[in-house]
Amino acid sequence: MKIYHHLDFAKLTNCYLVVNEVTKEALIIDPCKISNALIAQIEQDKYNLVAVLITHKHTNHYRGLKTLRKIYDFTVYAADNELASGMNILKDEGVKKIAGLNVEYFSLPGHSADSMVYKIGSVLFTGDVIFAGTIGSSSCSYTKKHLCKGITSKILSLNDDTVIMPGHGPMTSVGAEKEFNLDLSAQALM
Known part of the structure; x- marks a missing residue:
């Protein structure tokens, strides 16, 4: 698996192109702004875009979806009924095989x-x-308390070397967040 990072400088939002190197299938996570560089990468490397995964329904995380739909035929996965077109709605947690990769998801x-x-x-x-x-x-x-509880049980319980690629800002790891996340340490004191 290869991961390519694309940044929408106007909104400082991260977009990720995830590629299965064996099948040449690809998926995009949070198609913020669709840049010429992203399209060129898909086309030049002859990737087959099969899916788009949306982390949440805030416009700056999916505003490139309309542009992508004009160019490619793919499936959208999201927890929101409208974004998932009523067909691939994700709820709770599970695993789906997408682009030949096991994609685990959880709410x-x-x-x-x-x-x-x-x-x-x-x-x-x-x-x-x-x-x-x-x-x-x-x-x-x-x-906020509910979010912290969910992060602690579902994310911080993973291996310390698990990489976190967020919607904004630099990547981090579970181990770094256990040690340095100010919100989570403040919540633990409550």
């Missing part, structure tokens, strides 16, 4: 009601659930 609400985290191999794509050193915003103290 982690708190930042948004439809927040999904995807795990492919030893890499987590977290959207706005967790970032390097902090967690995603929430609407009140109850949802």
Whole structure:
């Protein structure tokens, strides 16, 4: 598996192209802005884009979806009924074979009601659930506490070397977040 990072500089949102090197199938996680560089990479390397995974329904994480649909034929996976076109709605947790890769998914609400985290191999794509050193915003103290509890049980329980690729900012790891995440340490003191 190869992962290519594309950044939407206007919104500082991360987009990831994940490629199965054996089958040349690809998927995109959070198609923020579809750049010429992303399209060129798919076309020049002759990747077959088979799926788009959305971490949550905030416009800056899926605004490139309309552009992609004009160019490619693929399946959208999301927790939101509208984004998933009522067909590939993800709920709770599970595993799907996408692009020849085992894609684990689990719901982690708190930042948004439809927040999904995807795990492919030893890499987590977290959207706005967790970032390097902090967690995603929430609407009140109850949802923040719920989000912290979910992160602790579903993310921090993974191996320390599990890579976290967030919706914004630099990548991090489970081990780094256990040690340095200010929001999670503050929540533990409550």
